[in-house]
Amino acid sequence: MITVDTRRFLADLDHLRTIGTYRTGVHRPTFGAEDMESRRWLLAEMDALGLDARMDGIGNLLGRHRGSGPRLLVGSHIETQDRAGWLDGALGVTAALALARAGLPVDVGVYADEEGHWGNMLGSRSLVGDLDDAEIDAARDRDGVPLRDALARAGLVGLPRMALEPGRYRGALEIHIEQGTQLERRDQRIGVVTGIVGLRAFLITFEGQQDHTGGTTMAERRDAALSAVRLLAAIDAEFPKVCGDHSVWTAGRIVVEPNQPAVIPGRCEVSFSFRDLSDAVLDRMEACLRALVRESDRRERCPATIEAVARLKPEPCDPGIVAAFEGAADALCPGAWRRMQSGALHDSQVLASRLPVGMLFVPSIGGISHHWTEDTTREDLELGCRVMAAAAERLLG
């Protein structure tokens, strides 16, 4: 089995942690000074280890292996959320460097703005040809600063945008922190991702009649929150009959108006979403939800409306890559790994439209991410890097 220099890998991670340090984490928003410093450092490292390294007009980096034969694309992102963790993104990039250093025929990819400071997966979408100039022209950050101005300040104006070279890769790999506690709760060290779930999100609104609770009989009331409760209870009863083994669903936001103890709720808004790895399951869940809302609207005194607010396609991972990860994990940490799906969005979900993809998770301590206390043990980081290398070797062999 191939040997990886995990000490160097950890040293790379430690070095990146010094660029934009915030407490024990990192503040490195896309195209800011620290982000560009980290990109230039990565370019230099890729160059030093013999890759053909370039940055493109949207901030993507690609370090191309110069040899021939089968290759893999391995990478992640390097910018962070504001005052966030040292591993989210950087782990995948440094692991890719480590695989290249070990002599594996991999291209190192660093996909710009996965964290969405300026848009939605701009870098990986640009690579797969799913980002047009009009969107770049229109993009602004939360403060209203145009993306074009940020690209100019970052010195990226005039650089061409790169595209994935057709037929170049056997697939794309990414290692990432779990951002959940499924591994930690089971005392497991590696998660082999079987797919990145799709999401369908809805806003359901009930219109009632605001009234005093004392003076209005039950027969006269139009209690919008009660209609919402009845719908949510119906979902709670019916969704288990149509969902898949790993489906999740959540009413994360419930807004009652005027939300006063002695006033009958006149309006209620529910933000409801569900996720699964199968389009067919998502279709079944959506049909069930719409039928229940229709039934609520028909039965209840408070008219109910449903509006789709987000829709993300599920992306199953490539079975061959999953098998390679499983084989590698079985060899390196038998009994301490599991198959799991990714509930969060990653660049791999975008790359999946052009390439077979696979992802590997290492545990997040306490499930914390997008916060400066985000962490993973150094042993788990090293193991993750070694499983990546072993799986890559299997896929390329």
Add this chain to the structure above:
Amino acid sequence: MITVDTRRFLADLDHLRTIGTYRTGVHRPTFGAEDMESRRWLLAEMDALGLDARMDGIGNLLGRHRGSGPRLLVGSHIETQDRAGWLDGALGVTAALALARAGLPVDVGVYADEEGHWGNMLGSRSLVGDLDDAEIDAARDRDGVPLRDALARAGLVGLPRMALEPGRYRGALEIHIEQGTQLERRDQRIGVVTGIVGLRAFLITFEGQQDHTGGTTMAERRDAALSAVRLLAAIDAEFPKVCGDHSVWTAGRIVVEPNQPAVIPGRCEVSFSFRDLSDAVLDRMEACLRALVRESDRRERCPATIEAVARLKPEPCDPGIVAAFEGAADALCPGAWRRMQSGALHDSQVLASRLPVGMLFVPSIGGISHHWTEDTTREDLELGCRVMAAAAERLLG
């Protein structure tokens, strides 16, 4: 049947409307300049029509009939909520004046601060001996001003507080706007109040675990809002089996934390209350509620706690007074009146601890009260005043 000067009654109401006018309503908070002006005007009116009229140390007015024989106490309050309506309180006071003017042996009562600017039913509680000096010492308004300072500014320091004279009254009557739409919706003009409902209010809290909706399986979740939904659905199913004919129950306030679409609710607070005219029914409902919360706490993954936050005893109206109102309504507006309970709190509920009480409602246009647009047709006001007089005559005859 006795004749009432309803033109004068409406003129009194119109005059009071000029003291603290706010748009089409009135702004007359307790012990403010306009409130005291209205009290002095009422004292002068009572005096002019031959009553023995006094103001006491908490702002109550009592205009005592000078004759002997059976008497009634008739009245309401004169202060208003901030920028509120012209009828809430003033209707009951001017109707009492009208009855006295018609020669009926009634004492006119004006109970201070029913609207609770400084405390909880201070005036009527003082009259029935249920207000001690320590509570007056401690009372503050919303701005923190001590009640003692307000009483001093209003010139009430040194005045003794009056108490109801034992055995003086056959009962206490009050006419009030409905503050609901039960009469209006049925095109009815008079509501004979059978009792003022009791209230029990609770705060129910569910403690869950805040997590990302993508990364947490259904099996791992502790969704506090879902536990709340299940409890509220259980209440919706079980309360009809234990409630009375006219019980009402409401979850008026639901607070989800952090209330974000993509985060599993970590905490949920529900403000739940119910009302009924029967203590036995209230006891049954409370036992049912507590059993359901206990069951939720036992079954669900989110511990549930319940805390009582308010408890008001129901006060059934006196059957003899109810019968007198019914007879009068039947004579003056056959088919256009109904028996109903009062869902809101009134001074009569306090007086009921010492006296047989009865209340009459006239319609509120659109059910609006505690707002400057509050209104009732002049015809309904006049009818209400005549029904009061006819009922008083029956009770005294």
